[in-house]
Amino acid sequence: MVSETKKSKIDAIIRASRLIMRMNQANPASPKSEALYYKMLTSYYTCLLNAHDEGKFIAAHTVFFPSEILYAMDIVPMHTETTTWMMALFLGEQAEILSAGAELGLVPEICSPHRGLAGAFSLGALPRPDAMLWSNLICDNTAKSGELIMEINKCPGFYLDHPFQRSETEDKYFLGELEDMICFLEEKSGQKMDWDKLSKIVQRMDHQMELFREIGELRKTVPSPFPNRGFLQLLTTDYLCPGQPEAIEYLEALRDELAEMVRERKGAVSPERFRLMTLFVPPMYLMGFLEKIGQEYGVVSVVEPLFTRWAEGRLDPSQPLESVARKAAMIPERRSMYGPLGQEALQDLVDCAEQYKVDGAVYWAFMGCRHTCATVKLFKDLLNEVDVPVLTIDCDIVDPTINSEAEIREKMEQFFELLEDR
């Protein structure tokens, strides 16, 4: 086992995000929310970095995990996929991490963030967790990630089983799973669940979801005020700090800024020529490029149905655990990526195209993600019916060696030409 303090890369992430935060603060033109976002990141990772020194219990978990419960139990969460991305993004260490994953014997067909996170653990780049938590929300990769990591870290683990469909019995089963997980955590960490705290987190989470929806509404205006890279930040916020004061602070500031821009009829790009729907996630390492090409061609992503469309509904702080379960069902990703593909999710896609006045859609077909790619054709058929052309780009979301910027630029330019022609 590698000693974590020697090799863990968390402090490097903190240094990087703190640097960006300072740069933002120093630049009067930069929106206040930017600095708040990096402040949120800094505090999340500082907490993680110091956890073991402060005698705290670290629970590593996969994506879409109800970390509200961890916060309420005063357990320090570590979002494994996001943290691995951060390393890749800020420190440019994809190659090393992915190759460590290969060394464990994980074949290239496995989703790269998951190959990467196993690799990161085996390198000792992530702090050693005291427990590993994982679930089948959202896919087979998340469902299978846990056991290898338990073995690498020699730590206990809990697998949270999400039922596939929704019905009374299935909801009950999930609630039971959450209860069992709390028992597991109480036993392993020696800490108790603080129900009042959970209730407060749920209340803030409810507010947070409202903020997401408000931001979504603001993006419907022409021109859209929200920059292309912003979408990743929204995701990270929910992944890392659900119902946390830092998240609320950032999102409120962001909402106010966007509202202000809408009032002033200012767009994120000007002039705004094409409004895009983004399907699945663009490669993380291309965020800067997308920002640039957006400015160049007047293209702005206005909606990401698979990632930013929260289902309707409210949470009830007086029923905190039920609310945590309910939130899981409202996660945008869950509606179209997990569970049987219902008419409702498909209709929503079409509605989005109309409500957001979308000119075209770009489907980032991430080759590691099987179930999203399986919908490429279906979504394309549906969107074509309402006259929205769809560009599909095969890519890898963290490994820049799969396709070059030039190649993607070429495809996108061609697509803009197509849009122009119409």
Add this chain to the structure above:
Amino acid sequence: MAIEVTQSNAVMLPTLERFRQINDAFPKTGEILEHKSKGGKVFGWLCTYVPEEILHAAGILPVRVTGYSQEMELEDGNAYLYINNCSFSRSCLQMGLRGEYEFLDGMVAGSTCDGARRLFDLWQYYIKTPFHHILTVPRKYTGKAHDLYYQQVTQFKEHLEEFLGRKIPDEQLINSIEVFNRSRALLKQLYELRKADAPPISGAETMEVLNASFRMPKETFNRWLKDLLEELSKSSITHKGRARLMVVGSVMNNPEFINSIEAQGGLVVTDELCTSTRYWSDPVVVEKGESPVKAISKRYLNNFPCARMVPSDERFNRILNLVKEFRVDGVISQIIRYCVPYAHDLPLLRDRLKEVGVPVLALDVEYGTSGSGQIQTRVQAFLEMIEARKR
């Protein structure tokens, strides 16, 4: 250097030929057409977590949905499921899209893995089979998981009853359980024969039997299999190889693939596949006072697990037991590319087998492959490696 066979078996084992004919004719087998012509319904099922007894008790002929028995350009499959879903699901979908499963009156799947559930999603949209059902299959073995799965099986039964417009009585279910258990017991007998030093049946031949078991009425299958066992007991044929091998992995039902291993002298004595051991290994046990549906749901969730289940050690332990029982010298893991559950388990499984000194050959294959030259080279090298170790 192939496995040594003492005699050609065509004469000795006429029933094996009959099984082979069923497989060659699939999906247009006489048995399926006959059932249809008598006004019977035929349903397709996708995964070993679909309780076949329920269909059988309803008078339906259950047929396992499989893909093309060859490696090919899956034009339709690629278009609809994209190229990164396992070629098994793409191959099945392609057969479906090309109308080769048009005789199906229903399609039943379980939420087993991403590939299977997406295949089901698209089947629902693009291939309009009259009846569709997907069961939520929990990934755990806890009491709560059993309760949930029991509920799911009950709901499935109710959905089916509604579709058929009649009830499925418990007596029918009990009868079906008996038929299926008999089938399982007979298959177990067949596998017992393979424990011998020089078994009377090869791995590729066993696969023919298994394939036929998904594609014909169980009653007939049981009769035939009994005949085959009889013939085997009288036959003087023996098979001997350079090493005793076990094939593990997801789905695989092309006997040619096993044949290409056996052509190198590796005798396949047992396996751990969706299309074999995982299909037949555990019987349904109806405890006193228990409803047949409960007994069925219990068996299906507790059955020899797929890599989707947690903890994986349940599966690993079963594999280790088989390795011991069948005196396995080496394990060939064949994983269809883009099959995530099995690919994720491989590093751990390799470690477990290493502890007991059993080497693993990992092959990434496409569904339907019959074993290319490259695969044969690998198998040959693997056998040489096993022999070198024994020395």
Add this chain to the structure above:
Amino acid sequence: MIVAGIDIGSRAAKAVVMNNGAIVSSVTCDTGPESVKTSQMTIARALEGTGLALDDMEYVVATGYGRVLVPFANENISEISCHARGITWYFPEVRTILDMGGQDCKAINCDAEGRVNNFIMNDKCAGGTGRFLEMIADVLNIPLEKIGEAALRSKQAIPFNTICAVFAKSEAIAYLRKGVSKEDILAGLNEAIATRCLNLLKRVSIEKEFTITGGIAKNQGMVAQLREKVGLEPLLSEDPQIIGALGAALFAEDRCRGKAAAVPAKVQYGYSDGTGNYFITIDTGRCDGCGECVPACPSGIFEVAADDNGQLKARVKEDARKKLALLCPGYEVCLSKLGRNCHTVCPREAINHTW
């Protein structure tokens, strides 16, 4: 003891002739379209000037892609085993082998005796193989033998996005058109290939010492890239391309020494007459000459003697061979009368009867 190993690869055919543990000659020829002809031509070239003929070979082992089509070979063994065996001749300490040939690339992990522990091969796509480099050499108009040196002169390797053998070629052409130097193009390709190889190696686990075999190991540019990517100094033999054939020759020697019988040899004694088949088979691959069967047989038909390789093996006595049915009542009869027979006493299950 004169033996030969022949490796019919996808791009080149190699042969090694050995006499009592010393290499007599070795050759490398192009692989023609017909494996049979290629193999005959290759062995003929290898024997040229040695004063030896094909008939003098006691044992020939074939390996490589065309191994099953060598008419004069006594046995075929996969190239994976042969490379591992061959490299021990030079470097017994090698644990990790990267074999880079014409159409495939293999990473092998082996032990001190050249026994393979684990291996992995590329498939589906020939990008990054010897054939690929040949195409590039062709495009750049540099002789294959010179591409290694050329790459070493590069100052700034250019990044390649594709590993498809055919497309990399056109990408290379495009770079040429843009005026990028041939050296830099080669270095860029080598880097892309080395990355792929590293991934293969990682999947079998990299241990010291490390070697590269196969024709591409002659390409210094490639070797330099691999040295850097893998982070280990590869041990290189003087002709890495013949390692497979050398391994095959070493296996042939082993066979001659009877270390292991090539085909599990079975010796049959007996006859058939109007009343039935009377054969006793002794599996000499299994028999270790323990002699348990000799006293166990009430008719005393067995004896133990040294075989051609000087190993002790059981056999049926000369004078008993013609009258087996008279001497031996059948093993089941023995068992029921005496409670034991030659089958039950043999610890290695080497004896079989037909009656």
Add this chain to the structure above:
Amino acid sequence: MRALGVDIGSLTTKAVILDGEGIIASSVIASGDESEQSAGNAIDEALKQAGLKKDDGVFIVSTGAGGKDISLSQQSKSLTSCLARGVHRLFPSARMSIDMGAESSTVIKISERGRLNDWVNQDKCAAGTGIFLQQMAKLMQMPLDEMAALSLQAKGRADITSTCAVFAESEVISHVHREPPTPKEDIVAGIYYSVVSRIISLCKRIGIERDVAVTGGVAMNGGLVKILEGELGFAVLVPERPQLVAALGAAVVAQESIEKGISG
């Protein structure tokens, strides 16, 4: 003002000149190392045919792999858009077109107005492209047209399962030297079939819609087109000079620009 379209492909460079009536001149030359120069030569050749001089007022639109970075043209347009325009000009009923050039295969969908609606191209692997066919022809030691003619006589079809051009090569070799050897025409049919199945796979990704046109150099390969038709189950439209379609489309774009009054 005349409209000139130039398509700089990886293998050949094509130029087409249009006036109000129709095509007045065209040229096909081998692409050289320099896109600029290839384009220049093709343009000069076409102008010569038309009896025109550069300063006679031509508006040039370039397209193709090398079309973007040349200074000779007043405008550049992507290959897919030009193909759509070109095909629409020739076959207004075509809703889909398969373009098979040397190093890429592109399938496009065309709206009723002749605009590009959707496209997909063969990426990252040479299987199923013209250059693959050329390599195979070299291997079979016969010219492309002879090979095409031969395929029409095939009774069977050799199995060529490898998708990688290099591996397919060794499959072909093993067919040639099999005992008894697979008939040459069957091998050729097998090769064509492997290309066709890839192409159809591409088509299916965006959904096949009739009528279908086939363009690019490979469309001159009658044998392949026949197999393609067989697999599609209906006849396709093949222009008289399929190689020129993209250049024609570029010329159409040039004409539109002239009409809109944009000039260089």
